[in-house]
Amino acid sequence: MEVSNKYITIKTHIEGAPKETDFELKTAAITLSVEPGSNDVIVKSLYVSIDPYQLNRMKSYSSSHKATVAAAPITPAEAIDAFGVAKVVVSGNPEFQKDELVVGSISWGEYKLVKGGDRLRKLDPMGFPLSYHAGILGFSGLTAYAGFFEICKPKKGEKVFVSAASGSVGNLVGQYAKLFGCYVVGSAGSKEKIALLKEKLGFDDAFNYKEETDLKATLKRYFPEGIDIYFDNVGAEMQEAAVANMNIFGRVAVCGIISEYTNSGRRAAPEMLDIVYKRIRIQGFLSVDHFDVYGDFISTTCDHLRAGKIHPLEDISSGVESIPSAFIGLFQGHNVGKKMVQIAEE
Amino acid sequence: MEVSNKYITIKTHIEGAPKETDFELKTAAITLSVEPGSNDVIVKSLYVSIDPYQLNRMKSYSSSHKATVAAAPITPAEAIDAFGVAKVVVSGNPEFQKDELVVGSISWGEYKLVKGGDRLRKLDPMGFPLSYHAGILGFSGLTAYAGFFEICKPKKGEKVFVSAASGSVGNLVGQYAKLFGCYVVGSAGSKEKIALLKEKLGFDDAFNYKEETDLKATLKRYFPEGIDIYFDNVGAEMQEAAVANMNIFGRVAVCGIISEYTNSGRRAAPEMLDIVYKRIRIQGFLSVDHFDVYGDFISTTCDHLRAGKIHPLEDISSGVESIPSAFIGLFQGHNVGKKMVQIAEE
Numbered sequence A, B: 001m002e003v004s005n006k007y008i009t010i011k012t013h014i015e016g017a018p019k020e021t022d023f024e025l026k027t028a029a030i031t032l033s034v035e036p037g038s039n040d041v042i043v044k045s046l047y048v049s050i051d052p053y054q055l056n057r058m059k060s061y062s063s064s065h066k067a068t069v070a071a072a073p074i075t076p077a078e079a080i081d082a083f084g085v086a087k088v089v090v091s092g093n094p095e096f097q098k099d100e101l102v103v104g105s106i107s108w109g110e111y112k113l114v115k116g117g118d119r120l121r122k123l124d125p126m127g128f129p130l131s132y133h134a135g136i137l138g139f140s141g142l143t144a145y146a147g148f149f150e151i152c153k154p155k156k157g158e159k160v161f162v163s164a165a166s167g168s169v170g171n172l173v174g175q176y177a178k179l180f181g182c183y184v185v186g187s188a189g190s191k192e193k194i195a196l197l198k199e200k201l202g203f204d205d206a207f208n209y210k211e212e213t214d215l216k217a218t219l220k221r222y223f224p225e226g227i228d229i230y231f232d233n234v235g236a237e238m239q240e241a242a243v244a245n246m247n248i249f250g251r252v253a254v255c256g257i258i259s260e261y262t263n264s265g266r267r268a269a270p271e272m273l274d275i276v277y278k279r280i281r282i283q284g285f286l287s288v289d290h291f292d293v294y295g296d297f298i299s300t301t302c303d304h305l306r307a308g309k310i311h312p313l314e315d316i317s318s319g320v321e322s323i324p325s326a327f328i329g330l331f332q333g334h335n336v337g338k339k340m341v342q343i344a345e346e
Helices: A054-058 A131-134 A139-152 A169-178 A191-199 A213-224 A236-244 A272-278 A287-306 A320-330 B054-058 B130-134 B139-150 B170-180 B191-200 B215-222 B238-245 B273-278 B287-306 B320-330
Strands: A002-010 A023-031 A040-047 A081-091 A101-107 A110-112 A120-122 A159-162 A183-186 A205-208 A227-232 A247-255 A281-284 A314-320 A338-342 B001-010 B023-031 B041-050 B081-091 B101-107 B111-114 B120-122 B159-162 B183-188 B206-207 B229-230 B247-255 B281-284 B314-318 B336-342
Touching: A002 A110, A002 A227, A002 A320, A023 B183, A040 A131, A081 A110, A101 A131, A110 B336, A131 A338, A139 A169, A139 A247, A139 A287, A139 B320, A159 A169, A159 B320, A169 A183, A169 A227, A183 A191, A191 A205, A213 A236, A227 A236, A227 A272, A227 B023, A236 A247, A236 A272, A247 B273, A272 B247, A272 B281, A272 B314, A281 B273, A314 A320, A314 B238, A320 A338, B001 B111, B001 B281, B001 B320, B023 B320, B041 B101, B041 B130, B081 B111, B081 B130, B101 B111, B101 B130, B130 B159, B130 B336, B139 B170, B139 B229, B139 B287, B159 B170, B170 B229, B183 B191, B191 B206, B206 B215, B229 B238, B314 B320, B320 B336
Parallel strands: A159 A183, A159 A227, A183 A205, A227 A247, A247 A281, A314 A338, B159 B183, B159 B229, B183 B206, B229 B247, B247 B281, B314 B336
Antiparallel strands: A002 A023, A040 A081, A040 A110, A040 A338, A081 A101, A101 A120, A281 B281, B001 B023, B041 B081, B041 B111, B041 B336, B081 B101, B101 B120
16 A cells, blocks of 8 residues: 655755755655564654754765764655654554654655664653654653753753743743743743743743843843753853853853754853852753653653643644744744644544 | 971962063062961972962952852962972961971962861871872862863763863873773874873873864864763863764863963854754863762872882973963963972972
8 A cells, every 4th residue: 555755854064054945845655564573664654843953964064973873864855854743653562553643754745664673762641642643752851851960960940041932942941940940031022922931930030132132231130149050051141141240159051042943053162260260060951862861851841731730831733744844933932832733633 | 486488479460371570479478487376387388289270369340250169260469379398387277287298279389378277187198299189189080080080070081081181180181081991082282292192191092172173073083982071171162173072961060261261252162953962061170079089089199100100291480480481381271290399498
């Protein structure tokens, strides 16, 4: 049996901000069968995660890319792998049965033949919507949890600043930090996002960085007693301003630097005298290194979800065709919370 | 009894590189007596340490300075406190007796009245020259030891890069790293310094940064397998080049940034994509936070010294009058190893 498979590709490597014409929707027939004994699996996508880091994989240069599987370069005209939730359609793998739900590396498309069933695992939804497993209970959640607890090593009462605070990871960092007992201020790019952070997500305060002209002064205003932890999702001037306002033994967890992704000329140049005298630690991290806290992350987050103490902030588009605009929107601040695309109904 | 006390002051706060006219040699009478029961001590300087960080204390702005006692601002026309070795001349403090040797906070001058005997401790030379206690067995040594072992957390066989490698701290970091079992390359600013690093101090390799035009390419040449640890004494372009050549989980210990001290416009802007994907940690530190390893530092270093495995690299001038030029020379690369000034014979 054959079905038609729609999927997204890039036409060529991308420089600067991504635009609609960089992408192409392709259609190809896929045979719904696998070689017996191959361990291959064919999955049908339900929700795919739309993440800024994919842009780095689409660039032609790749200094950093080889450092990790998650950042392996994307080849033009080929299907793009991405994290998501799917359903097994055909399985030659004893670990997976037809119609079972799985989570892991699928694609920006309707179907994917997953060789050997690699980087897939069975999904028990635990009573939560499937979308949660592509977002808050997926890599965005693990990134926020591990980044905050393992890299920032917070103490109760510490002052935490989160940039891109209404983004997929930032909103969760802020919520974890509040639940842990920290004072939390977030930055975001619109009045609506600021209201959301303060009114719905429980941030102590929040500001619209687009209305600020001197970020150092802004952070001084929001943190008169200084910043202990900066969870950095944007890089550039914001990182410099945070370091300038940091307390001794401050920590900067560098999760992403979205403002630098589309403009390689933009660079954070934090004052190194501050780094030395205030003994500041700036540390990059990837969630893939932190599976040792995966169990804690899932149990803690599920408890908070069931108790209504943490709010999943989801921004879901529909259909393969919407993937390019969903992705492009990340770099224009269109998303509110975790961006994903629902490819099919369960 | 009164004696004449010569000491160095700054005339005004200093901007940019220090020059002879920024300093003044003053002479004042000092009475060699203390109030009974005051705990005060008068010491006569023997060796004073000449350190680049003092320049930061001489500047008029002081964002970072308040973060630590060691970096408290220096007031024009007043005596300048500095680390060194001295002899007790008069003591009202039961802890210190006349003619005993002490080490700690003395001054860029011949005599100092130390209120309460604060920040002084008795010195047992342990059979070593007194100058060692102002250098390799003093703060320079502790900075190298704690920075390398506590901040860099080395593993045997790792590849270590040290900048300003013939400086007071850098030369020791390289020697500790070699003794620990790392591969070590240093950078310095003259042919003579390079020869010294390779031939006398046992560095695996070394290069003259003044002869290089593309530091990224230079480090690629010296570290074809990448850098695991960068001990940063200079900041700016060198830090950027080191980060670009770093392996995953690389560590940058920021000890000092001498190239930025005299030019506040120079800034390191390391590629944050590298920081994230390679999970790099950049961490500032001060030796004063690491007294917990002081015992280990002293016993390890004394053992190495007695076994002839570590070489104290000292650069000693003579007389209070020579302090300004000794200090200015630090920023021109004149010193080879630990710069200090001998103020008096024991």
